[in-house]
Amino acid sequence: xxxxxxxxxxxxxxxxxxxxxxxxxxxxxxxxxxxxxxxxxxxxxxxxxxxxxxxxxxxxxxxxxxxxxxxxxxxxxxxxxxxxxxxxxxxxxxxxxxxxxxxxxxxxxxxxxxxxxxxxxxxxxxxxxxxxxxxxxxxxxxxxxxxxxxxxxxxxxxxxxxxxxxxxxxxxxxxxxxxxxxxxxxxxxxxxxxxxxxxxxxxxxxxxxxxxxxxxxxxxxxxxxxxxxxxxxxxxxxxxxxxxxxxxxxxxxxxxxxxxxxxxxxxxxxxxxxxxxxxxxxxxxxxxxxxxxxxxxxxxxxxxxxxxxxxxxxxxxxxxxxxxxxxxxxxxxxxxxxxxxxxxxxxxxxxxxxxxxxxxxxxxxxxxxxxxxxxxxxxxxxxxxxxxxxxxxxxxxxxxxxxxxxxxxxxxxxxxxxxxxxxxxxxxxxxxxxxxxxxxxxxxxxxxxxxxxxxxxxxxxxxxxxxxxxxxxxxxxxxxxxxxxxxxxxxxxxxxxxxxxxxxxxxxxxxxxxxxxxxxxxxxxxxxxxxxxxxxxxxxxxxxxxxxxxxxxxxxxxxxxxxxxxxxxxxxxxxxxxxxxx
Amino acid sequence: xxxxxxxxxxxxxxxxxxxxxxxxxxxxxxxxxxxxxxxxxxxxxxxxxxxxxxxxxxxxxxxxxxxxxxxxxxxxxxxxxxxxxxxxxxxxxxxxxxxxxxxxxxxxxxxxxxxxxxxxxxxxxxxxxxxxxxxxxxxxxxxxxxxxxxxxxxxxxxxxxxxxxxxxxxxxxxxxxxxxxxxxxxxxxxxxxxxxxxxxxxxxxxxxxxxxxxxxxxxxxxxxxxxxxxxxxxxxxxxxxxxxxxxxxxxxxxxxxxxxxxxxxxxxxxxx
Numbered sequence: 050x051x052x053x054x055x056x057x058x059x060x061x062x063x064x065x066x067x068x069x070x071x072x073x074x075x076x077x078x079x080x081x082x083x084x085x086x087x088x089x090x091x092x093x094x095x096x097x098x099x100x101x102x103x104x105x106x107x108x109x110x111x112x113x114x115x116x117x118x119x120x121x122x123x124x125x126x127x128x129x130x131x132x133x134x135x136x137x138x139x140x141x142x143x144x145x146x147x148x149x150x151x152x153x154x155x156x157x158x159x160x161x162x163x164x165x166x167x168x169x170x171x172x173x174x175x176x177x178x179x180x181x182x183x184x185x186x187x188x189x190x191x192x193x194x195x196x197x198x199x200x201x202x203x204x205x206x207x208x209x210x211x212x213x214x215x216x217x218x219x220x221x222x223x224x225x226x227x228x229x230x231x232x233x234x235x236x237x238x239x240x241x242x243x244x245x246x247x248x249x250x251x252x253x254x255x256x257x258x259x260x261x262x263x264x265x266x267x268x269x270x271x272x273x274x275x276x277x278x279x280x281x282x283x284x285x286x287x288x289x290x291x292x293x294x295x296x297x298x299x300x301x302x303x304x305x306x307x308x309x310x311x312x313x314x315x316x317x318x319x320x321x322x323x324x325x326x327x328x329x330x331x332x333x334x335x336x337x338x339x340x341x342x343x344x345x346x347x348x349x350x351x352x353x354x355x356x357x358x359x360x361x362x363x364x365x366x367x368x369x370x371x372x373x374x375x376x377x378x379x380x381x382x383x384x385x386x387x388x389x390x391x392x393x394x395x396x397x398x399x400x401x402x403x404x405x406x407x408x409x410x411x412x413x414x415x416x417x418x419x420x421x422x423x424x425x426x427x428x429x430x431x432x433x434x435x436x437x438x439x440x441x442x443x444x445x446x447x448x449x450x451x452x453x454x455x456x457x458x459x460x461x462x463x464x465x466x467x468x469x470x471x472x473x474x475x476x477x478x479x480x481x482x483x484x485x486x487x488x489x490x491x492x493x494x495x496x497x498x499x500x501x502x503x504x505x506x507x508x509x510x511x512x513x514x515x516x517x518x519x520x521x522x523x524x525x526x527x528x529x530x531x532x533x534x535x536x537x538x539x540x541x542x543x544x545x546x547x548x549x550x551x552x553x554x555x556x557x558x559x560x561x562x563x564x565x566x567x568x569x570x571x572x573x574x575x576x577x578x579x580x581x582x583x584x585x586x587x588x589x590x591x592x593x594x595x596x597x598x599x600x601x602x603x604x605x606x607x608x609x610x611x612x613x614x615x616x617x618x619x620x621x622x623x624x625x626x627x628x629x630x631x
Numbered sequence: 632x633x634x635x636x637x638x639x640x641x642x643x644x645x646x647x648x649x650x651x652x653x654x655x656x657x658x659x660x661x662x663x664x665x666x667x668x669x670x671x672x673x674x675x676x677x678x679x680x681x682x683x684x685x686x687x688x689x690x691x692x693x694x695x696x697x698x699x700x701x702x703x704x705x706x707x708x709x710x711x712x713x714x715x716x717x718x719x720x721x722x723x724x725x726x727x728x729x730x731x732x733x734x735x736x737x738x739x740x741x742x743x744x745x746x747x748x749x750x751x752x753x754x755x756x757x758x759x760x761x762x763x764x765x766x767x768x769x770x771x772x773x774x775x776x777x778x779x780x781x782x783x784x785x786x787x788x789x790x791x792x793x794x795x796x797x798x799x800x801x802x803x804x805x806x807x808x809x810x811x812x813x814x815x816x817x818x819x820x821x822x823x824x825x826x827x828x829x830x831x832x833x834x835x836x837x838x839x840x841x842x843x844x845x846x847x848x849x850x851x852x853x854x855x856x857x858x859x860x861x862x863x864x865x866x867x868x869x870x871x872x873x874x875x876x877x878x879x880x881x882x883x884x885x886x887x888x889x890x891x892x893x894x895x896x897x898x899x900x901x902x903x
Contacts, residue, residue, distance in 0.1 A: 093709070095702075097703065097708050098708075156786060159778055162777075163777035165775070181790070187791075191790065196765075198765070201761065205757075259702040260701065292648075294648040296679065296705075378705060381724040382681070382724060384679075494690060498691070537696055542746055542750050543695075544697070546696070
């Protein structure tokens with residue numbers, strides 16, 4: 050066994066996007082020694098990609114808005130499968146979190162009277178998204194980064210990969226991993242661990258996710274016995290770029306529609322009049338994504354199989370001011386000037402509603418000492434997330450997870466990591482660098498691509514029992530082949546070797562998605578089953594929970610906490626109550 | 632096959648976008664202390680291909696352990712900085728068909744120590760960042776804050792920075808003169824300009840900009856502005872106004888005398 054570098058802390062935060070940094074700020078403020086680990090450099094996390102804004106019912110633009118309407122919109126958007134207590138906490142606290150961000154130096158566009166400006170977004174009753182142009186995520190991450198740096202108390206470990214959470218007795222006591230720069234092993238002992246590793250879109254071919262979205266956090270939590278919730282719900286963002294091929298999947302912000310963009314088919318018709326005459330282009334994401342899909346299937350798609358998104362009528366000056374990143378993105382990548390030409394768009398994998406099952410108050414997982422916040426956690430968004438609710442999510446529950454982890458750390462001692470466990474993990478992680486058992490060994494990049502097609506084709510926007518079973522078979526085959534992965538080169542910054550680890554995480558998470566999607570025999574939210582097109586009232590009462598059952602993966606229906614009467618009343622506050630309750 | 636499968640398969644087989652042209656890449660390979668070299672790879676061109684697409688093709692098909700940093704592949708995270716044909720650029724937004732015919736060379740940023748292949752050690756930047764006086768809000772300002780749009784509009788430019796470090800790479804004070812200890816570099820003057828011009832910030836960083844920051848070293852060649860993928864006018868809008876402030880405060884003899892007088896009349900204020 051190799052002697053690893055050993056580090057100790059009260060709270061270990063894995064992931065350094067918005068949720069991870071907000072958790073780390075909270076843990077250090079609570080007086081805990083804190084280590085933050087990220088696979089990338091600090092400030093590069095997927096949070097930077099968020100464009101539209103943070104949904105918070107400040108009522109600066111529409112005074113009728115308040116947390117109750119936000120609660121109702123979020124619950125209805127999630128088809129009432131949400132953990133209602135999480136939604137309640139969220140709708141209340143996100144208001145303070147936005148103001149806090151401003152007090153930390155974050156900038157927002159302003160109303161004429163000097164308050165934070167808010168814009169319309171899909172399925173929100175009122176103008177609610179606090180934003181700065183179309184780069185709100187960058188503003189959030191930079192503000193949190195500056196705040197974290199200014200406190201100077203958290204130790205940020207950049208470009209580390211953690212491969213395993215360590216359990217001692219019934220609780221989590223740290224993690225094992227390696228430094229990407231030289232491949233040296235590390236053990237980080239922690240009294241509490243916060244997972245803030247984000248979502249998983251990279252097992253799909255067309256995704257708006259960065260390479261980091263491989264589901265490491267969910268996979269590690271699953272391996273250590275944590276339950277995963279609602280894994281079948283994957284959000285397709287209606288508008289991703291489709292051409293050129295290298296840009297396929299890159300996000301086109303919903304803010305284009307929020308600022309008044311229209312969707313047309315190849316016949317020049319605004320087809321959203323057919324599918325949702327009331328909300329039109331600002332219908333919820335699942336509805337818009339399926340509408341584009343149906344138009345393409347009906348032969349009314351654009352040359353590359355999508356729809357046209359047109360914002361030209363707002364005028365060049367307005368577009369450049371309110372949508373500067375989109376203007377630049379299309380100019381640079383597609384040689385399209387969006388002030389003069391329409392954009393070609395199609396649905397792209399965007400967000401994972403499901404994730405680690407957590408307690409609403411503390412973000413605690415089902416394993417003691419392990420917390421989860423942000424996209425890696427499940428429950429807040431139910432069957433479909435509304436735009437703008439993820440940037441709020443990471444601030445509200447990042448903070449709560451950090452505080453709860455700090456509380457736990459204060460009342461627990463440091464655990465120990467056994468040499469046997471460390472030795473076994475080192476052997477497992479190093480195996481792809483050794484001589485392969487059979488032939489030349491499997492190329493991890495090609496296995497990744499095979500998995501992407503298996504998920505895209507058969508566990509994508511439209512699903513059937515047959516397609517899902519086909520996908521499951523493919524996953525099992527790839528899993529077998531993955532046992533024989535081999536990469537050349539050494540341990541210094543070897544992306545092939547790093548990809549082996551990513552493939553393993555993605556296989557675990559893909560299996561959870563497919564198994565859960567098979568069990569939910571209905572169409573609800575983002576889950577669209579062509580063999581069960583209707584909603585099933587019985588399945589409205591349950592979440593599907595994935596858990597490790599010996600050596601195999603099991604999925605069980607778990608009835609969710611029913612909405613109390615007084616909270617049910619609140620649903621009427623949404624302007625979309627009538628249509629959504631149907 | 633499901634409807635979904637048909638739709639995606641169609642695009643996969645009929646619209647892979649191959650142009651039929653093969654592009655030659657010459658990519659820097661090596662680690663510190665070992666013999667580094669440029670390795671040539673042939674990559675089939677795809678319509679709209681960017682340099683990062685070609686690197687990914689090489690990793691998948693030709694050389695699995697070719698190291699490069701990248702994250703979003705949408706020019707928003709600033710991870711994939713490199714020198715393509717000698718120019719510091721983001722690989723994710725450099726289209727192959729915009730480059731001249733012939734072999735395309737890809738090298739790591741020269742200003743930072745090499746880790747491996749296209750990856751460099753940029754940790755120094757994070758150290759500089761940590762030493763900057765952070766945002767310091769005015770005390771007793773009632774919340775929620777009232778800020779007018781026109782008071783923050785000029786800050787937007789500075790906040791657009793994606794920390795790609797291309798400006799640091801091209802800055803000759805760092806690249807050629809190696810004054811890493813004496814000079815913060817363009818990225819951090821952009822950050823300081825954003826802080827100094829924030830309407831709610833109460834700190835005064837003028838002395839810090841002059842001494843630790845070493846802003847006097849900048850001789851306004853505007854190389855940083857030229858390479859900024861976010862089109863930030865680093866020299867004109869961040870560095871020059873701060874140079875003027877430093878000059879105004881520190882070097883104007885009449886003003887110095889005047890300020891000193893004012894200070895001696897008001898004991899307890901910070902010395903210039």
